[in-house]
Amino acid sequence: MSGHAPDLTALEARIGHRFADQDMLALALTHISAVKGAGPRVRSYQRLEFLGDHVLGSVVSHMLYATFPNAEEGELSRRLAELVREEACAEVAQDMGLGDHLRLGPGESQSGARQRRAILADVAEAVVAAVYLDGGYTAASGVVERFWRSRLEAPRRPLRDPKTVLQEWAQGRGLPPPAYRDVARTGPDHAPSFRVAVELPGLAAAEADGNSKQAAQKAAASAFLAREGVVTESGA
Structure with missing residues (x-):
């Protein structure tokens, strides 16, 4: 695909998915502040973030179900909440290196948005959705497995007080x-x-x-x- 910087190809390798439509990845990296004209929300990552939230929940739920066969529903729910919370998703975004590739308006760029946890978490979910739309559920599962498996097997904080x-x-x-x-x-x-x-x-x-x-x-x-x-x- 033409018109995009080569660094998106390097980012694809880091994510673990080669996009058939690299525009989908570019959209997942586009903050509303970088969109001019009508319908900025539709042309930013916000719709992808909505979808990615549900795709991520589905994949992680399946991983938990298979990994912890003796766990009851309540424990699986607690583990799921831990893995898809904002902090965990922001950490994944950092592991993927998404912050450096965010498309931001000048104001957001200068205000430190590339390191803002809420934005990073949303973009991580948007990328999951982009992979899902570009390559299907199997491709999305592979990316989630790659970045969430270690967190699933070794939670960063106690699941219960x-x-x-x-x-x-x-x-x-x-x-x-x-x-x-x-x-x-x-x-x-x-x-x-x-x-x-x-x-x-x-x-x-x-x-x-x-x-x-x-x-x-x-x-x-x-x-x-x-x-x-x-x-x-x-x-x-």
């Missing part, structure tokens, strides 16, 4: 809510360390440290769960 998991575990055994007790506070005022114990009737307490009381409570709950052999991420 350990305090919530421990409370539900206790409730399921007819026990009262866990009690958190401050054990010690050490260190200087600018960098304190807190030690907290979590207690449940009839069971040994678990203690842990943290740089805040909340962090220490979470660490104590995690220690308690680990000791009792509670699996918080079924199928992981």
